[in-house]
Amino acid sequence: TIIDPGTKIDEHYTVYQQGLEHDYFCRYQDGRLFIGNVWPGACVFPDYSQSKVRAWWGNLYGTLLEQGVAGIWNDMNEPSLTNMMIKEKLDDTTEVKTMDDEVLHRAGGEQPTGIDGPPTLHKFFHNAYGMEMARSTYEGLLRLRPNSRPFVLTRSGTAGVQRYAALWTGDNTSQWYDILMAMPMCLNLGMSGVPFVGVDIGGFWGTSNGELLVRFAQLAALMPFCRNHNAANNPFQEPWAFGVPFESAYRIAIEARYRLMPYLYTLFHEAANNGTPIMRPLYYHYPQDEQAGDIEDAFLVGESLLSAPIYEQGATSRPVYLPAGTWIDYWTGDEYPGEGWSEIPAPLDRWPLLIRGDSILPTGPLMQYTGQYPTDPLTLTCYMTSDGLATYTLYEDDGNSQDYQKGTFAYTDISCRVFQDFVTVEIEEHFDKYRPPRKEYEIVLHVGGKTLRQKEPAGQGKIVMRL
Numbered sequence: 001t002i003i004d005p006g007t008k009i010d011e012h013y014t015v016y017q018q019g020l021e022h023d024y025f026c027r028y029q030d031g032r033l034f035i036g037n038v039w040p041g042a043c044v045f046p047d048y049s050q051s052k053v054r055a056w057w058g059n060l061y062g063t064l065l066e067q068g069v070a071g072i073w074n075d076m077n078e079p080s081l082t083n084m085m086i087k088e089k090l091d092d093t094t095e096v097k098t099m100d101d102e103v104l105h106r107a108g109g110e111q112p113t114g115i116d117g118p119p120t121l122h123k124f125f126h127n128a129y130g131m132e133m134a135r136s137t138y139e140g141l142l143r144l145r146p147n148s149r150p151f152v153l154t155r156s157g158t159a160g161v162q163r164y165a166a167l168w169t170g171d172n173t174s175q176w177y178d179i180l181m182a183m184p185m186c187l188n189l190g191m192s193g194v195p196f197v198g199v200d201i202g203g204f205w206g207t208s209n210g211e212l213l214v215r216f217a218q219l220a221a222l223m224p225f226c227r228n229h230n231a232a233n234n235p236f237q238e239p240w241a242f243g244v245p246f247e248s249a250y251r252i253a254i255e256a257r258y259r260l261m262p263y264l265y266t267l268f269h270e271a272a273n274n275g276t277p278i279m280r281p282l283y284y285h286y287p288q289d290e291q292a293g294d295i296e297d298a299f300l301v302g303e304s305l306l307s308a309p310i311y312e313q314g315a316t317s318r319p320v321y322l323p324a325g326t327w328i329d330y331w332t333g334d335e336y337p338g339e340g341w342s343e344i345p346a347p348l349d350r351w352p353l354l355i356r357g358d359s360i361l362p363t364g365p366l367m368q369y370t371g372q373y374p375t376d377p378l379t380l381t382c383y384m385t386s387d388g389l390a391t392y393t394l395y396e397d398d399g400n401s402q403d404y405q406k407g408t409f410a411y412t413d414i415s416c417r418v419f420q421d422f423v424t425v426e427i428e429e430h431f432d433k434y435r436p437p438r439k440e441y442e443i444v445l446h447v448g449g450k451t452l453r454q455k456e457p458a459g460q461g462k463i464v465m466r467l
Helices: 014-021 051-059 062-066 122-144 176-191 210-220 244-259 261-274
Strands: 036-038 041-044 072-074 080-089 092-098 103-105 152-154 166-168 197-201 225-228 299-301 305-307 317-322 326-329 335-337 340-345 353-356 359-363 378-384 389-396 410-419 422-431 440-447 450-457 462-466
Touching (some): 051 122, 062 122, 072 122, 103 122, 166 225, 176 210, 176 299, 210 225, 210 244, 261 299, 261 389, 353 359, 359 410, 378 410, 440 462, 450 462
Parallel strands (some): 072 152, 166 197
Antiparallel strands (some): 036 041, 080 092, 305 353, 317 340, 326 335, 389 410, 422 462, 440 450
16 A cells, blocks of 8 residues: 655545644744645645654554555655745746755654654755655554564665665666666665665556566566556556566566575575675675676675576577676576676576575475465475585574564574585474474485485485485
8 A cells, every 4th residue: 555645635634634733744944834746736744753743653554454454655755746836036936846945854853862853954854754754654563563564665765764664766667778777776775784675577657568577577586575566557567468478477587586485585584684685796795706896787696596687678698797606597407607707598488597506595385475385395406516515594484473583483504515426415403482384395406417306304304315
């Protein structure tokens, strides 16, 4: 559900009545209400700098939760205005697209002491306005449902917004260049401490097409935030809008995301605990590689996956720079050497997606939504080099509640070692307050051009396979 800060001026609208009665809306220093045009017409705007206003606004979400709404999308919260003109002189008007600099925020944001700060003008508070709205939403949802995890999406924010909301890059366009541009944008956000980011699949403005939509979906499939979205009056761009071959290719990208959810979820845990970006530039793990520092059209997902989306119309392959090591094609199993460029095939239904050699990739069964089934069996795919060693730690919890903050989670340490003609896989489960509902592991081994599969009951501990 989209919620904007602009509150319609309507004497019959309860939110407007309450805010006016308690003096919760933004005013100028002389006491005049700031009024700006948004979608409903003339609107006033909550002063989120004040803790009492944030509490009031957050509690308003109760009605939506009762109706089954699961998440809140805060939009237009720079705040953004539409068709707003201010008369500068008797014979001159100036178009403005956001709140007037001279509006006074009466608390100036919360201070480290926990109390509201001194009044401040909007020109100093502007970047914080959207974040304080997201904060108000997050804290309100948490108060209303204390043991659930709030989902908040925001368009605007500043440093610290990652504590409250996911963020997308705003209204992009249905052009090939936007696929290319999305990568450095989201990588920079992640490196700036905002890891839960993504773009509008297919583009927001303009007219998409089947090929472009598929390549957008492949870009976003391994971004932290993944969503198809476009403007209301544009042609439809659902996965099935352009015919079977494009729908099928789109489905493959989304299915890859869902199969990789155990891997992605562990990365989200790392981001929440350590601030580590989920989507990483190549130089993050290869800082001594000067060439890696120049790459803006590919990215790492964690340490083990390298995604290189297609961003040129008609392309069926692309050159990809691979850092040191051996890299294995996720789709075909073909191996490529590192520290150089390789031309990677990319027919419509796949894109260059490579796994670093000596990596363990956890995957789960295909689902229509997260949590539809238990992750059982958990597939552990070991991409090994000769005499290689790989280690991985998987994080799991119930996926919904706040109980993980009380220690209700599980770690599983996994290692795989190749020695001569044998492969040893060790699985050490650290289950205390939380036990994943899993009965079986499937071990898949890729080494030396061979692929071996073996299923083992959970709790086995050590598995030895002969090459």
